[in-house]
Amino acid sequence: MAHWRLAIGVALALFLAACGKPAEQVRIYNWSDYIDPALLEQFTQETGIEVTYDTFDSNEILETKVLQGGTGYDLVVPSNHNLPRYITAGAIQPLEKAKLPGLSNLSPDLMAKLAVFDPSGTYAVPYMQGTIGIGYNTAQIAKRLPGVAIDSWDVVFDPKTLAKLKDCGVYFLDASEDMYAVALNYLGKDPNSTAAADYGQATDLLLKARPYVRKFHSSEYIEALANGDACVAIGYSGDVLQAKARAAEAKNGVELAYVVPKEGSQIWFDVFTIPKDAPNPDAAHRFLAFMLRPDVIAKASDYVQYANANAAATPLVDEAVRNDPNVYPTPAMAARLFVTTTKDQGLLRDVNRQWTRVLTAR
């Protein structure tokens, strides 16, 4: 009996101690491998706000969670082309710009591109930007395609070329909207086409490439490229660069390269937004103010090897990262990059149905 009372007493004391002074918290839901953990510690040290940090690996999962509501997150990071859906659904709240003096640091060029999705930057603060391109194993490709310059989507979309690479491992993204955008662009069509016939042609193109593709997956190619299981992949710039860094770290003799093909490709932005039902929007604003500081976001870019949207931060970014055209596109390359727009529900459904046909041949 006495034991019980003691136990209950101790439990109660612990409970009260835990409740006594709740530390302020900000809960962030971001892409995996997408921040320098040291920055989160620095934020807590400077503000006393604790950070709970969770990760996801696809826009689809993020949107499904946020649109259901009640996620408990104060900040979520969707990509540009999904943003209008969040705004229309009323899933995110407008920013209190008075709390974000650092907004003036953002690159005007980039904000102009973003205005298509979020007019006058009411809802979103851009975080990083990247491209879709081809990641490849230099030695393996040179052996199979001697003398061929790897600078065109032909490498992955021309069945004749692709057939030569089948045995060393070809990976495509399993992301219908991204894949159709680059396929349409390769065919000389508008990557944001709303014409069903265009998507039909893109499907034919992808179906012809399909027999030579080992796997359609949006993240497995990172590891596969790094350990030599894959020799070519359609992937996201930072992911391929991470695979390259992993291979170099493992010293396994795998040498990787990334290229944005000459026909052009998609550029995308990931943006911070605050869900409508965020428990602590004030802490979210303080985190955004922190991330808008040039010294902070420069460190973030050094770590993840993606370009940030902060013009004032560019000189502070590590030279090797800043001068890499695959991270910070040169003006010539930037001219070949396009953004994708939002599809309506009917078109989205049709495109995904065609994508399922590509995946399953049914």
Next chain:
Amino acid sequence: MRRDRSRLAAILPGLWLAAFFAFPFVLVLKLSLSDTALSVPPYTPQIDWSRLNAFIAGLDVETYARLVADRLYLDAWVSSLRIAGTATLLLLLIGYPMAYGIARCAPPARHALVMAVVLPFWTSFLIRIYAWIAILKPAGLLNAALAKLGLPAVNLLNTEAAVILGLVYAYLPFMVLPLYAVLERQDGRLVEAARDLGSPPFRAFWTVTFPLSLPGVAAGALLCFIPMAGEFVVPDLLGGSETLMLGRVIWTEFFANRDWPAASAVAVALLATLLAPILLFERQQAKVLR
């Protein structure tokens, strides 16, 4: 008094079923009859519970019409049942001798062996499936072993064979345990009597042991078949793009199309087909109890 208590005993499972099966099912059913919408939550409820007339008129069966019109769903349904059926058959072929062997051991060894069957559960399911990737991948352990033996390499990863292998591996304990429970309880004297009357061992097994173990066979088969038909993780990790299963179709509807009604409709259709074997099993169990 006695009767009251037994009635109470029947109410509890009933409540359980109502709270954790019937109620969620009604929600899913309602969702499957709704429209998609770009809002929070991402669908418009099509049912106004207060007016029953409007309720009937407002039902949106368009989603179900699509399930019938597009071959994809039927194909996915057939291949899910085929894969789950093949895996169940293999599980029976592997699990039965295992359970039989364990039940025949001396009690201390028996407990150790049952423990060994359960032991893999101590590692995360996901990690065990990832381990299979390491074994089956082109430069994996399996091909390294085959090369040592001078045999040609096989490419199993991302094929339907790998999915079935993964399913059989993951669900084996669910087959062995119910079979073991039935076989261990069996009265050994029945087989002895058959043998004394001149029945050869296999015939004694086939006419005495096996029929008596049928409830265990049914329980094990259902326990494996039903979750395997809707399995998502194993086909996603070990299967290739062309491995079409309903779990994957539901994922696409839910996440890629953001179409909750369609995802719910597929789930309802799957449940409806699985209900038949469950009801058969129930009737058979009732017969056994009587």
